[in-house]
Amino acid sequence: xxxxxxxxxxxxxxxxAASPLRVVSTLPTPGEIAREVGGDEVQVEVLAQGWxxxxxxxxxxxxxxxxxxADLFLEIGLGLELWAERVIxxxxxxxxxxxxxxxxxxxDGLPRLEVPTRVDRSEGDLHPDGNPHMWLDxxxxxxxxxxxxAALARLRPEAAAGxxxxxxAFQRRLDAxxxxxxxxxxxxGDRLARAAWNGGLEGLLARPYKGAPLADRLxxxxxxxxxxxxRTVIVYHKSWVYFAQRFGLEVVGTVEEKPGIPPSAAHRxxxxxxSRERGxxxxxxxxxxxxxxxxxxxxxxxxxxxxxxLEIGGVPEATDYSTLLDxxxxxLAGDGGG
Amino acid sequence: xxxxxxxxxxxxxxxxxxARAQATDPELDRVLAEQExxxxxxxxxxxxxxxxxxxxxxxSPTALNPRxxxxxxxxxxxxxxxxxxxxxxxxxxxxxxAGDPVLVPTTSTPNDSRFNLREVEVDLRTAIDPYADGVLIxxxxxxxxxxxxxxxxxxxxxxxxxxxxLVGKVGRFRTEFGTTNRLHTHDLPxxxxxxxxxxxxxxxxxIQHGVSAAWLAPGTPLEVVLQGLDGENxxxxxxxxxxxxAGLGRVRWSTPVGLAGYAALGASTLAGSRDxxxxxxxxLTGTDLLLQWRPSTWRSAAALVETWYLDSERASGPDPHPFxxxxxxxxxxxxxxxxxxxxxxxxxxxxxxxDERWTGGAYASWYTTEFLRVRAGWEHTETDFGSGAQxxxxxxxxxxxxxxxxxxxxxxxxxxx
Numbered sequence: 001x002x003x004x005x006x007x008x009x010x011x012x013x014x015x016x017a018a019s020p021l022r023v024v025s026t027l028p029t030p031g032e033i034a035r036e037v038g039g040d041e042v043q044v045e046v047l048a049q050g051w052x053x054x055x056x057x058x059x060x061x062x063x064x065x066x067x068x069x070a071d072l073f074l075e076i077g078l079g080l081e082l083w084a085e086r087v088i089x090x091x092x093x094x095x096x097x098x099x100x101x102x103x104x105x106x107x108d109g110l111p112r113l114e115v116p117t118r119v120d121r122s123e124g125d126l127h128p129d130g131n132p133h134m135w136l137d138x139x140x141x142x143x144x145x146x147x148x149x150a151a152l153a154r155l156r157p158e159a160a161a162g163x164x165x166x167x168x169a170f171q172r173r174l175d176a177x178x179x180x181x182x183x184x185x186x187x188x189g190d191r192l193a194r195a196a197w198n199g200g201l202e203g204l205l206a207r208p209y210k211g212a213p214l215a216d217r218l219x220x221x222x223x224x225x226x227x228x229x230x231r232t233v234i235v236y237h238k239s240w241v242y243f244a245q246r247f248g249l250e251v252v253g254t255v256e257e258k259p260g261i262p263p264s265a266a267h268r269x270x271x272x273x274x275s276r277e278r279g280x281x282x283x284x285x286x287x288x289x290x291x292x293x294x295x296x297x298x299x300x301x302x303x304x305x306x307x308x309x310l311e312i313g314g315v316p317e318a319t320d321y322s323t324l325l326d327x328x329x330x331x332l333a334g335d336g337g338g
Numbered sequence: 339x340x341x342x343x344x345x346x347x348x349x350x351x352x353x354x355x356x357a358r359a360q361a362t363d364p365e366l367d368r369v370l371a372e373q374e375x376x377x378x379x380x381x382x383x384x385x386x387x388x389x390x391x392x393x394x395x396x397x398s399p400t401a402l403n404p405r406x407x408x409x410x411x412x413x414x415x416x417x418x419x420x421x422x423x424x425x426x427x428x429x430x431x432x433x434x435x436a437g438d439p440v441l442v443p444t445t446s447t448p449n450d451s452r453f454n455l456r457e458v459e460v461d462l463r464t465a466i467d468p469y470a471d472g473v474l475i476x477x478x479x480x481x482x483x484x485x486x487x488x489x490x491x492x493x494x495x496x497x498x499x500x501x502x503x504l505v506g507k508v509g510r511f512r513t514e515f516g517t518t519n520r521l522h523t524h525d526l527p528x529x530x531x532x533x534x535x536x537x538x539x540x541x542x543x544x545i546q547h548g549v550s551a552a553w554l555a556p557g558t559p560l561e562v563v564l565q566g567l568d569g570e571n572x573x574x575x576x577x578x579x580x581x582x583x584a585g586l587g588r589v590r591w592s593t594p595v596g597l598a599g600y601a602a603l604g605a606s607t608l609a610g611s612r613d614x615x616x617x618x619x620x621x622l623t624g625t626d627l628l629l630q631w632r633p634s635t636w637r638s639a640a641a642l643v644e645t646w647y648l649d650s651e652r653a654s655g656p657d658p659h660p661f662x663x664x665x666x667x668x669x670x671x672x673x674x675x676x677x678x679x680x681x682x683x684x685x686x687x688x689x690x691x692x693d694e695r696w697t698g699g700a701y702a703s704w705y706t707t708e709f710l711r712v713r714a715g716w717e718h719t720e721t722d723f724g725s726g727a728q729x730x731x732x733x734x735x736x737x738x739x740x741x742x743x744x745x746x747x748x749x750x751x752x753x754x755x
Contacts, residue, residue, distance in 0.1 A: 053634070061554065061559040090552075093503060194377075195374075208369070288634040289634075289635070
């Protein structure tokens, strides 16, 4: 082949190769989902660090600049990232405005917990559409992956089959992480996920198979969480409702008097009494909250105050979604992080 | 019919997919089938209940209405000398009868120590159509207790489907001169506006009618804003009588500093005519540097330095070139507490004297939540001019309560919380 033809061939190849879709996510978990589902077809940026309070990121021009050329913007929504609106607005990028194909709220269509029946500020800094901290339940992340897949396929239909394949692989890894390899191999991840989603997992696990209940074959995060079953916990903010629902944690109170409202002296007294009465063993707080109050309460009641990451990158060992869940469970069980 | 269709469809979706390789053991198949039958019956029951709830839900009565937020700002002032700080610090706009100075500092206005509902602001915003958003900010202000004046502080449409990533704005708005100028009174991190801002741009800052185009450079946080304005600013331009347009340009570059820091450096210029005929010109140039450090929601620090320099050419007499600057430092030692200091300096280079004013102050803010703030402040002002003896000093103590209720709009990025 002559050099001219070589150059021509290279040019044609380059022209035919689509550049990666630029995906920007407000938080690390939707960003990881996009990486998992998008593979080489995407280039992902995450705006908020895992150790920062997702409610109160400053919508700086630096963030706007990172969104300027984005093809897809991923957010949790439900009033969590109020700052995202200003970031999109300031970026001058019309492709990612709400309602456009380049905008995706990954929680759309997912069942919400703690939707308030009374919406006014006397109830604190509440989320009128429900608690947004859904990513702490792997089954919600499983569903978010479907939303991300749909958004990517909308923008790049020719790669839809690849997105679907990677989404399924990601879900299989989540299933293995949640239920353990053995049970997934025996029953199937989809079936287990469906049973867990619909509240039928305990019934399924109670069924005998080869002389023993299927529960004996449960592994993964759910098996580890069994050690936490019934453990009473006080958390700083109402971030853990989805996690608690999935893993059987009993959250008996919050350090905040109401969402966003720091504790008064009277509330601290109530927490102290509650801790004694309910035998609270763990007081969990996120990195951005003042640790002094949980630590003081822990000292007074004999409980363990632990810093628990809410997101990937929240602590150094939470490097991806799987290690995030590992870390949360380990810390709640009292293995470091206090 | 509709309900049963949905239930049937839901059941179909809930059925297992193609048999998986794992489920070939007859005992396991039976176990799983029994469980799934039980689960499906349960799911159908739940879906029926959900469909009924959805079908009976009324449409939201607030659909299509704008988001409404109300801000209130209550200020108590005590001036031991019997002279008020805030209104005293305003410059007399326009020119003197002799046509001399560009900026003419007023002498202190006698006033009692009073409480005052200084401002109530109603902020309405919504999408107009797929191409534009609308913002309307109605403000009722009071300079003297019990006397209120209502106006549209801002009212504009934002155009977000312009080419090249431009964001357009048309209407009446706070211009993009500097950092503090763009803040509404209730958003100020201190009880009063910095003196040079008042001296150079007017008591409320620079609010004009016009058009604006903002552009964010791809790949780097460099913002460029160009604005065509009607020149109605009374402090440096011709005021309401202006017949010539004014122009404003601003660039700002910003960068993260470390994991929790942020820095932004900006420069602005506002150019226009000093008189309705356009015989005299004025060019106001400003710079601003903002530094922020915010490792958590309960600990932060911020500093801002702004400068103003006016280059004015007059038809007759010396051309004045006044300069002013303001520096502000704030720390957040705990979740609810913010405290800061501010220093301002303005010079008034008129036709005859070189007059100056210095203001130093400190304040502390306490938030019950982000929706209610209590603040106490103190300011000391010295001037080398005044009615009577030169070098008139003023002290003012402030007590402030600011509240917000409504739809909780996203906050601008640099505000103290």
